[in-house]
Amino acid sequence: MPKHSAIAELQEQIAFHEQTIDSLNNSVSQQQLDISRLQRTVELLAQQMKNMRLDLSTGQSAPPADDKPPHY
DSSP: HHHHHHHHHHHHHHHHHHHHHHHHHHHHHHHHHHHHHHHHHHHHHHHHHHHHHHHHHTTTTOOOOSSSOOHH
């Protein structure tokens, strides 16, 4: 294998690896954003459940959202 051919092949492999690393980095970055959003959602849901439990234990429960108001 001529020297120039081997160098060209190595350069192609490096370019491919750089492209792969960039693609993986973008995927990991997007996943981290998704994880952060999901963590915040879970925190909000946990707080809502805690508030609901407190309301139920103190007898201050609000009417369910799907109940019709009294004038219906």
